[in-house]
Amino acid sequence: xxxxxxxxxxxxxxxxNKKSLKCEQHLGHNAMYWxxxxxxxxxxxxxxxxxxxxxxxxxVPSRFSPECPNSSHLFLHLHTxxxxxxxxxxxxxxxxxxxxxxxxxxxxxxxx
Amino acid sequence: xxxxxxxxxxxxLQEGESSSLNCSYTVSGLRGLFWYRxxxxxxxxxxxxxxxxxxxxxxxxxxxxxxxxESFLHITAPKPEDSATYLxxxxxxxxxxxxxxxxxxxxxxxx
Numbered sequence: 001x002x003x004x005x006x007x008x009x010x011x012x013x014x015x016x017n018k019k020s021l022k023c024e025q026h027l028g029h030n031a032m033y034w035x036x037x038x039x040x041x042x043x044x045x046x047x048x049x050x051x052x053x054x055x056x057x058x059x060v061p062s063r064f065s066p067e068c069p070n071s072s073h074l075f076l077h078l079h080t081x082x083x084x085x086x087x088x089x090x091x092x093x094x095x096x097x098x099x100x101x102x103x104x105x106x107x108x109x110x111x112x
Numbered sequence: 113x114x115x116x117x118x119x120x121x122x123x124x125l126q127e128g129e130s131s132s133l134n135c136s137y138t139v140s141g142l143r144g145l146f147w148y149r150x151x152x153x154x155x156x157x158x159x160x161x162x163x164x165x166x167x168x169x170x171x172x173x174x175x176x177x178x179x180x181x182e183s184f185l186h187i188t189a190p191k192p193e194d195s196a197t198y199l200x201x202x203x204x205x206x207x208x209x210x211x212x213x214x215x216x217x218x219x220x221x222x223x
């Protein structure tokens with residue numbers, strides 16, 4: 001499935017590093033999402049970007065900063081992360097709100 | 113607060129042994145219930161969307177049904193390649209794009 005791509009697939013970073021995750025969707029969708037998936041926990045929505053809304057989960061720490069330059073690209077900028085931020089970060093897209101979301105393969109992030 | 117509970121947490125079946133996975137939900141106004149399949153190390157793969165009680169959808173060996181309080185994913189004569197984690201998610205009328213996910217059911221089908 002190449003509809004939603006994410007890079008890098010794996011990332012190991014120290015607590016003082018700055019890195020960015022990239023997501024690109026090739027489906028012509030107009031909404032994009034960032035999710036966090038931790039072991040033994042449900043997927044947690046972090047951010048939504050669409051024509052109708054920009055939603056931020058208020059529980060997401062400011063060390064995560066999203067950027068959506070256009071409807072096909074989404075970035076997640078990371079800085080001064082904590083070990084508990086280690087997780088699988090998933091990008092998704094949809095055509096409009098409330099419609100099924102299609103996910104990328106994820107970036108496995110490890111914070112040392 | 114929206115709640116989505118999936119059961120069982122894990123299910124082990126023999127090839128050909130049919131069973132069902134459950135997703136119970138508590139929302140004030142359902143605007144869609146979604147089923148996904150997730151293989152290890154991969155992102156969730158969309159399977160079905162159900163919108164109203166009584167609705168059913170099928171895809172190969174999978175059949176999803178919906179009532180006012182829960183959804184079932186029936187697996188008929190499963191094969192080892194059906195082994196995966198199955199995720200359920202709901203969208204509530206006032207939640208915009210936000211989907212609330214359950215923790216998933218890890219299905220293993222032995223040959």
